[in-house]
Amino acid sequence: MTQVRPMRADARRNYERLLKAAAQAFAEQGEGASLDDIAKRAGVGSGTLYRHFPNRQALLEAAYVDRVEAIGARADEIARELPPGEALERWLRELTEGMIQVRGLKALLGSAVTDDGPAAVTVCGTALKGAGERLVRAAQSEGTLREDVEPIDILRLAHGVATASELAHDDGRCVPRYLALLTEGLRPRG
Amino acid sequence: MTQVRPMRADARRNYERLLKAAAQAFAEQGEGASLDDIAKRAGVGSGTLYRHFPNRQALLEAAYVDRVEAIGARADEIARELPPGEALERWLRELTEGMIQVRGLKALLGSAVTDDGPAAVTVCGTALKGAGERLVRAAQSEGTLREDVEPIDILRLAHGVATASELAHDDGRCVPRYLALLTEGLRPRG
DNA sequence: ACCTGAACACCGTTCAAGT
DNA sequence: ACCTGAACACCGTTCAAGT
Numbered sequence A, B: 001m002t003q004v005r006p007m008r009a010d011a012r013r014n015y016e017r018l019l020k021a022a023a024q025a026f027a028e029q030g031e032g033a034s035l036d037d038i039a040k041r042a043g044v045g046s047g048t049l050y051r052h053f054p055n056r057q058a059l060l061e062a063a064y065v066d067r068v069e070a071i072g073a074r075a076d077e078i079a080r081e082l083p084p085g086e087a088l089e090r091w092l093r094e095l096t097e098g099m100i101q102v103r104g105l106k107a108l109l110g111s112a113v114t115d116d117g118p119a120a121v122t123v124c125g126t127a128l129k130g131a132g133e134r135l136v137r138a139a140q141s142e143g144t145l146r147e148d149v150e151p152i153d154i155l156r157l158a159h160g161v162a163t164a165s166e167l168a169h170d171d172g173r174c175v176p177r178y179l180a181l182l183t184e185g186l187r188p189r190g
Numbered sequence C, D: 001a002c003c004t005g006a007a008c009a010c011c012g013t014t015c016a017a018g019t
Helices: A009-029 A035-041 A046-052 A056-081 A084-101 A105-112 A123-142 A151-166 A175-186 B009-029 B035-041 B046-052 B056-081 B084-101 B105-112 B123-142 B151-166 B175-186
Strands: none
Touching: A009 A035, A009 A046, A009 A056, A035 A046, A035 A056, A056 A084, A056 A105, A056 A123, A084 A105, A084 A123, A084 A151, A084 A175, A105 A123, A105 A151, A123 A151, A151 A175, A151 B151, A151 B175, A175 B151, A175 B175, B009 B035, B009 B046, B009 B056, B035 B046, B035 B056, B056 B084, B056 B105, B056 B123, B084 B105, B084 B123, B084 B151, B084 B175, B105 B123, B105 B151, B123 B151, B151 B175
16 A cells, blocks of 8 residues: 655645636636646646646546545435436436536546546546446346446446537537437336 | 639649648547648648638538538438338448547537537538438338437437447447447337 | 746747738 | 738646755
C-alpha cells in the first residue's frame, strides 16, 4: 500500500479551490471549459493546475466524483423502494437526465465506461459499474431483463440515449420516450 | 432562384483540392482535423479555405455529401429488395456501421439531424430524413414499426447506438447487438 | 515541496496587400 | 474576383526561477 502523505497546507487549499472553480466552469461551459480560465478563477498559476491534475479528464473526474457517487448510491435507494425491473428503469432515467442537465457529466461518464486500454479503471467507472451490476442482476433473476446483457452495456446505452436526446435540443423532453424504447428492447423475449 | 455564376477557374480548382484534402484529413484524424493543415495539404492559403467554407461544419458537409447521399440512395435499393421492416433494420445497420467506420461521419450526421434553430436544414439532413421517411412509413403501414415514431427519432437513435458502440472500442462489433435491442423496442406492442 | 508565470507550440479566424 | 500569408487572439503544456 502506498502511504499518502498529507498535502502541504497551501497545496491542499489550492487543490480545493481548483475543484470548486472547475465544477463551476464545467457546469457553465461544458467539458470544454478553458483550463487556463479555471486556474485563473481559482487564483492559481496554470502550472499548479497541471501539478494536481495531469489532464482535463482527471480534473473533470475529481470535480464530479461526489455527484457520480451520489448517482451510484441512488441505485441502492431505488432498489429498496421498487421491484428490480422498475428500479433499473428508474435509475436509468435519473442517470440519463443527469447527463443532460449537468453539463460535462455526459462526457465524464462516457469516458468512465470506455474500454480504453488496461488503465480504464476510473473511480467513476467502477462506482457506476458496481451500481449497475446490482440492479442488472436483480432484474435478471426476476426475469424482467434479458440474460445476454451486461451492466456495461446498460451504461453505454444510457450514454447513447442521452446523446440521441441531446440532438433534439429540447432539454431532455424526449428522454422518457427514448428510454421507453430501450427498456422495451431490454425485456426478455417471451 | 439565385443564379449561380460559375466559379473562376482557379477558384474551382482550389475548391476541389480543398474537398479532397478535407476528406482525407477527416478520414485520418476525425472531425477535429486541423483546418490549417487541410489548407496546407491542398496547397492553398488558409484564407481561401474560409472563403469557400465559412466553418468546419460546412467543410465537413461538403467533403462528405456524396457519401451521405449514397447512404440515402441505399435506402431505396434496400426497400426494393426486402420487406419494409427488414429494410429499415438493414438500412439502420449500414448507417450505423458507416458512422463508426468513416471517421467524422458520425459528427456530421449528428449535426445534420440536430434541431438547431431555424437554419438547421442541411443537405445531408434532408437527404437522410427523406430516406428515413420512406422506410419508416412503409414499415408502419406494414405494422412492424410503432406508430408513435418519427423518422427523425430513428436517425437520432441510430446516432445514439453508434455513440454507445464507440464506447466499447471494438470497431463496431457490438453494433448488431445494440441495434437488435433498439429494433426490438421499436416493434409495435402486441 | 510547491507555486508562479513566462515561453512555446498549435490552432482558428481575419484582413491588408497583391494578382 | 480571388488568393496569400502575416497578424491576432486563444488555448494547452512545460519548465526555469522563486519561496
